[in-house]
Amino acid sequence: MDDAGVAVEAVARASYARLISFLSARSGDVAGAEDALADAFVAALRTWPAGGIPSKPEAWLLHAARRKLIDRRRRERTRDGGVPVLMGLLAEAEDLSQALAFPDERLKLLFVCAHPAIDPRVHTPLMLQVVLGLDAVAIAAAFLTPASTMGQRLSRAKAKIRDTRIAFEVPAGVELERRLSAVLEAIYAAYGYGWEGADGMDAERLGLAEEALFLARLLVELLPEQPEGLGLLALLEYCEARRPARRSAASEYVPMSEQDTSLWDARRLGEAERLLATAARFGKPGRFQLEAAVQSAHVARRRDRRADWAAIAVLYEGLVRLAPTFGALVGRAAAVAEARGPAAGLALLDAIPADAVESYQPYWATRAHVERRLGREREARAALDVAVRLTRDPAVRRFLERTAAATGTRG
Known part of the structure; x- marks a missing residue:
C-alpha cells in the first residue's frame, strides 16, 4: 500500500465515526452522510x-463529503431549501478546514439512534454501525x-431519521431518561464485542473497545449527574483493569478465579x-451500577x-x-454456588x-463448573462439550477442552 493509501486507512480508523456524526448532524441524513464520506474516501485514494x-x-x-452531499441533494430535488442550507454548511466546512476544530457530534447521534420513532430492536445495531463503525455483517x-x-x-x-427529520440533539427530562438506557446498552454491547476480540490482538475489535470507552467517558463528561x-x-x-491478567505469558486464557491480582x-x-x-451518592441504583458493584466485590480478592x-x-x-437478563441469571447462579x-x-x-x-455459552460453562463441584462428572463433561462448541475465542476454547479432557465420566 502506498503512502496515500496508508493515510486514508489511518484517517478511516481514527476519524470515521466523528466525520459521520458531524455530517449527519448537519444534514439530517445518516445514509447520505455515509455515502458521501465513502465517495470522499474514494476521491482521496484517487x-x-x-x-x-x-x-x-x-x-x-x-x-x-460535504460537496457530495450537496450534489446528491440537487439530484434528488428533495426538501425545499435543502440545497441553500447545505451551501451554508459548506462555507462552515471551509472555515473548519483551516482550523480542524469541528465538534464531536457522536453523543447526539447516539441519542438520535435511540429515538422512539425507530424500531427498538434496531437501536443498538444502528448505534454500533453509524457511530462506532461496526459493519452490518458483524452486527x-x-x-x-x-x-x-x-x-x-x-x-x-x-x-426514518431522514424522513421524519429527527433532531440531532441530546434530549432533556423524561425523553433523556427514556433514551439513555438504549444508549448505555449500545456502548456496553460495543465494548463487549471489542473485549472478546482484544486479547486475540484483533486491531479492529480492540479499537471498538477503546471507542466504546471513549463514548462512555464522553457521556459522563456531558451528563455528569446520570x-x-x-x-x-x-x-x-x-x-479494563483486569485485561493484563486475562492471558498467560503463552497467550492462554486465565479465568478470573485464577488470575494474578x-x-x-x-x-x-x-x-x-x-x-x-x-454514582451511589445519587441514591438511584440501576443495572450498570449493580454490575460494577459485582466487579468491586470481586476486587476484594486483591486484599482477602x-x-x-x-x-x-x-x-x-x-x-x-x-x-x-440471561447474563444476570447465570451470574447469580454462579455466585450462589460459591456462597451457598x-x-x-x-x-x-x-x-x-x-x-x-x-x-x-456462559450458561454451559457455568453449568459444567457447578456439576464438577457436585462430583457429577458425566453431566459436567456433557455441558463442557456444548460450551466448547459455542465458544468463538480460540484461547477460551483450548481452556475448556483441557478442562473437558480432565473431566471423567463418573457420576
Whole structure:
C-alpha cells in the first residue's frame, strides 16, 4: 500500500465515526452522510497519490463529503431549501478546514439512534454501525440475525431519521431518561464485542473497545449527574483493569478465579471505585451500577485472597430484579454456588428455561463448573462439550477442552 493509501486507512480508523456524526448532524441524513464520506474516501485514494497527502486529511475529507452531499441533494430535488442550507454548511466546512476544530457530534447521534420513532430492536445495531463503525455483517452475527434482514432494518432506520427529520440533539427530562438506557446498552454491547476480540490482538475489535470507552467517558463528561452513565464507565474500567491478567505469558486464557491480582491495573481500579462511589451518592441504583458493584466485590480478592461471594450473590439478586437478563441469571447462579453451595447454584440454573439458553455459552460453562463441584462428572463433561462448541475465542476454547479432557465420566 502506498503512502496515500496508508493515510486514508489511518484517517478511516481514527476519524470515521466523528466525520459521520458531524455530517449527519448537519444534514439530517445518516445514509447520505455515509455515502458521501465513502465517495470522499474514494476521491482521496484517487487524488492523494498524485497531489500529495493534505496537511489536514480529516478536513479535506469533510469538505469533499460535504460537496457530495450537496450534489446528491440537487439530484434528488428533495426538501425545499435543502440545497441553500447545505451551501451554508459548506462555507462552515471551509472555515473548519483551516482550523480542524469541528465538534464531536457522536453523543447526539447516539441519542438520535435511540429515538422512539425507530424500531427498538434496531437501536443498538444502528448505534454500533453509524457511530462506532461496526459493519452490518458483524452486527447480524452478534444478534443472531440474517445479514440481509439486519441490513434492511438498518436501512429503514436511517430513512426514518431522514424522513421524519429527527433532531440531532441530546434530549432533556423524561425523553433523556427514556433514551439513555438504549444508549448505555449500545456502548456496553460495543465494548463487549471489542473485549472478546482484544486479547486475540484483533486491531479492529480492540479499537471498538477503546471507542466504546471513549463514548462512555464522553457521556459522563456531558451528563455528569446520570448515575447509570457513571456506573457503566465504572464497569468498563473494572474490566479494563483486569485485561493484563486475562492471558498467560503463552497467550492462554486465565479465568478470573485464577488470575494474578498483582497484574490488575491499580490506577484503573481506583478510578472505577471513585466512579461507583459517585454514582451511589445519587441514591438511584440501576443495572450498570449493580454490575460494577459485582466487579468491586470481586476486587476484594486483591486484599482477602478470595472474592466476597456472599456480597456478590446479594448484588446479583438485586440485578435480577432490575434486569433479569440471561447474563444476570447465570451470574447469580454462579455466585450462589460459591456462597451457598453448588446444589443451590444448580437449582437456579435448572430454573432457567432450557430453550432460552440453548446457544448461550456462559450458561454451559457455568453449568459444567457447578456439576464438577457436585462430583457429577458425566453431566459436567456433557455441558463442557456444548460450551466448547459455542465458544468463538480460540484461547477460551483450548481452556475448556483441557478442562473437558480432565473431566471423567463418573457420576
